[in-house]
Amino acid sequence: MKAWLPSLLRLALVMLLVAFVTNPGWFVPLLKPLTENNAPVIYNQGSLLTLTLLHLRTVLIATVAATIVAVALAILVTRPAGAEFLPLSRSLVNIGQTFPPVAVLALAVPAVGFGEKPTLIALFLYGLLPIFENALTGLTTLPANVVEAARGAGMTGWQRLTKVELPLSAPIILGGIRLSVVISLATATIGSTVAAKTLGEVIIAGLLSNNLAFILQGGLIVAALAVLIYDGLSAIERYTARRMGREAE
Amino acid sequence: MNIRFDKLGVIIAAISAYAAFAAPFATFRANRIVPGQARSILEALPAITGTLLLVIVVAAALIALFKTLLALRLAASVVALAALALLIGVAGTFLTPEGNTFARVSPASGFWILIFAFTLLLADVLTRLNLSPLARVGVLAVSALAIGLLLISGSWDNLSILKEYFNRADSFWAEGSKHVTLALGSLLAAVVVGLPLGILCHRVESLRAGVLNVLNIIQTIPSIALFGLLIAPLGWVATHVPGAAALGIRGIGTAPAFVALFLYSLLPVVANTVVGLAGVPRTANDAARGMGMTDRQRLFGVEFPLAFPVILTGIRIVLVQNIGLATIAALIGGGGFGVFVFQGVGQTAMDLVLLGAVPTVALAFAAAIILDAVIEMTATRRRVETA
Numbered sequence: 001m002k003a004w005l006p007s008l009l010r011l012a013l014v015m016l017l018v019a020f021v022t023n024p025g026w027f028v029p030l031l032k033p034l035t036e037n038n039a040p041v042i043y044n045q046g047s048l049l050t051l052t053l054l055h056l057r058t059v060l061i062a063t064v065a066a067t068i069v070a071v072a073l074a075i076l077v078t079r080p081a082g083a084e085f086l087p088l089s090r091s092l093v094n095i096g097q098t099f100p101p102v103a104v105l106a107l108a109v110p111a112v113g114f115g116e117k118p119t120l121i122a123l124f125l126y127g128l129l130p131i132f133e134n135a136l137t138g139l140t141t142l143p144a145n146v147v148e149a150a151r152g153a154g155m156t157g158w159q160r161l162t163k164v165e166l167p168l169s170a171p172i173i174l175g176g177i178r179l180s181v182v183i184s185l186a187t188a189t190i191g192s193t194v195a196a197k198t199l200g201e202v203i204i205a206g207l208l209s210n211n212l213a214f215i216l217q218g219g220l221i222v223a224a225l226a227v228l229i230y231d232g233l234s235a236i237e238r239y240t241a242r243r244m245g246r247e248a249e
Numbered sequence: 250m251n252i253r254f255d256k257l258g259v260i261i262a263a264i265s266a267y268a269a270f271a272a273p274f275a276t277f278r279a280n281r282i283v284p285g286q287a288r289s290i291l292e293a294l295p296a297i298t299g300t301l302l303l304v305i306v307v308a309a310a311l312i313a314l315f316k317t318l319l320a321l322r323l324a325a326s327v328v329a330l331a332a333l334a335l336l337i338g339v340a341g342t343f344l345t346p347e348g349n350t351f352a353r354v355s356p357a358s359g360f361w362i363l364i365f366a367f368t369l370l371l372a373d374v375l376t377r378l379n380l381s382p383l384a385r386v387g388v389l390a391v392s393a394l395a396i397g398l399l400l401i402s403g404s405w406d407n408l409s410i411l412k413e414y415f416n417r418a419d420s421f422w423a424e425g426s427k428h429v430t431l432a433l434g435s436l437l438a439a440v441v442v443g444l445p446l447g448i449l450c451h452r453v454e455s456l457r458a459g460v461l462n463v464l465n466i467i468q469t470i471p472s473i474a475l476f477g478l479l480i481a482p483l484g485w486v487a488t489h490v491p492g493a494a495a496l497g498i499r500g501i502g503t504a505p506a507f508v509a510l511f512l513y514s515l516l517p518v519v520a521n522t523v524v525g526l527a528g529v530p531r532t533a534n535d536a537a538r539g540m541g542m543t544d545r546q547r548l549f550g551v552e553f554p555l556a557f558p559v560i561l562t563g564i565r566i567v568l569v570q571n572i573g574l575a576t577i578a579a580l581i582g583g584g585g586f587g588v589f590v591f592q593g594v595g596q597t598a599m600d601l602v603l604l605g606a607v608p609t610v611a612l613a614f615a616a617a618i619i620l621d622a623v624i625e626m627t628a629t630r631r632r633v634e635t636a
Contacts, residue, residue: 009319011368011405035483042507071485082256084256084257085257087376087377088369088372088373091376092369094617095372097569097613098290098552098569098572098610098616098617099573099607100572100574100576101573102576102577102590102606103573103605103606103610105592106593107599107602109594109597109602110599111373145587147563151362164580182468182469185471186468186469186470186471186472188471189471189472189474190471190472190473190577193580193591193594195313199385199471200471200473203473203477204427204580206477207476207477208592211479211481212477212478215477215478216473216474216478218471218474219475219477220474222469222470222471223469223470223471224475226469227466227469230469230592248558
């Protein structure tokens with residue numbers, strides 16, 4: 001395959017996505033055959049652009065929170081003072097993943113009400129594991145000679161962490177964030193079952209009114225976002241890995 | 250004197266103190282949808298029993314707080330959890346007025362926080378004991394047995410979640426078996442298709458990137474959309490392919506849910522088969538070739554057994570994921586425990602949500618523990634054999 005082909009495909013996908021969410025009317029002829037009885041072709045209870053942006057905002061907030069907590073936790077359990085929490089934290093984060101997202105959503109509703117909050121809680125919990133696992137791998141597999149050298153140069157624990165350990169683990173931590181974002185993008189759609197404003201609203205409207213065009217446009221926007229974000233984060237990861245001289249996973 | 254605090258114990262003691270003295274233990278409601286009234290431990294239980302529970306909680310929290318023997322910590326967490334499990338049932342009976350069938354008593358935040366605190370203690374002890382895989386499955390079996398006995402003995406019958414259950418006992422088991430069939434059936438189909446596909450991808454390098462990319466993209470389609478998108482093609486198959494409808498293939502219901510779960514399951518199975526086969530040491534393959542083994546013999550006698558733990562890890566991911574995803578099947582009429590979850594959300598009846606969510610979480614949790622144990626056992630056996 002030629003080297004420029006993937007970039008071209010990516011660019012085409014971005015343009016298609018932007019065109020679709022800003023000007024969905026252009027695509028009516030394509031989706032028309034999927035509807036019956038003159039049902040609306042394009043989701044008409046809110047703009048696709050707004051829903052896409054709200055969807056991305058929900059995922060962004062949850063991922064940022066999950067990243068802060070997961071990385072802080074990984075730093076804590078890899079310091080001598082927190083070492084005794086290491087096995088427990090691993091099993092807890094593992095157990096957290098066995099809770100189905102629908103259950104987390106539904107159970108969070110009585111505590112925080114309908115809307116965006118239960119979705120954020122579910123996405124946050126789901127985002128923790130991949131980031132925590134990767135941060136742990138990154139922080140525990142640092143080249144020993146580098147850490148020794150930093151210690152020998154008289155760096156304090158804090159300096160070693162911020163100037164050596166975290167930068168060196170950055171590519172691996174980014175890999176965890178990438179996984180977590182892709183999972184969150186898809187899971188956020190389920191949030192619409194408890195009235196969160198995400199692209200899931202379009203899909204659920206399609207399921208309820210038996211409108212295939214709605215289901216397809218909601219699903220494809222989310223899938224396109226996931227593919228593009230995955231790609232973008234992979235590129236950042238490769239870049240930082242090259243700078244740090246470490247192989248990305 | 251040399252008193253030393255346990256770091257985790259400080260957290261456990263703090264949250265159990267809050268839960269026991271400041272948070273409500275049970276909620277009483279005149280019927281299933283009105284807002285509840287909070288009851289503390291001493292209000293929810295007869296005076297002597299309530300005091301006893303407080304004493305047990307404080308003692309267990311103190312044992313957790315200081316550096317104590319593992320056996321003592323184990324005993325403290327088990328006794329505290331057992332007391333909580335038994336006494337929440339007593340609270341149910343105590344708070345329900347005689348002969349009133351509308352009143353609902355459900356565990357409140359204080360109860361759940363206490364359960365969380367002592368489960369944390371128990372999890373810590375079990376992690377530190379470093380149990381063998383078989384022992385872990387044993388612990389799971391004993392806890393399942395204990396919960397089963399509590400359910401059969403009827404001591405929880407006055408709790409709201411069981412009242413919801415008694416109202417729909419038949420459909421509970423029907424939906425439950427549908428849920429398990431969906432999760433296990435789609436896993437089985439994914440293994441039957443995914444293993445050969447994985448082997449093919451391992452052997453034919455030009456196929457590998459393409460197949461894995463397609464499967465990766467399927468994973469990015471949100472589950473509710475994939476479920477919905479399959480309605481149309483399966484509806485078409487049902488009306489146009491003779492005999493398909495008789496097999497139970499329909500546009501809505503179980504068929505699209507099954508196919509969607511199957512599609513999601515393929516990536517972990519195929520990817521882990523490829524990774525597992527790629528990880529087979531070259532020396533093992535060379536030795537097998539030197540012995541004059543055919544390709545087929547090498548695959549089944551050498552490569553496959555060595556890759557087995559990695560493939561099993563893929564199966565574990567799929568099973569836990571499928572048990573969770575099967576709840577969404579309810580949205581397209583596919584049944585499963587999700588039926589209760591969505592009904593409950595619709596009626597804002599949280600006990601009904603719990604009736605669907607608790608068995609789902611329990612199933613996923615049990616599946617994770619059992620498969621983790623199996624993976625560890627096969628992995629260590631290989632290591633012993635190859636050593």
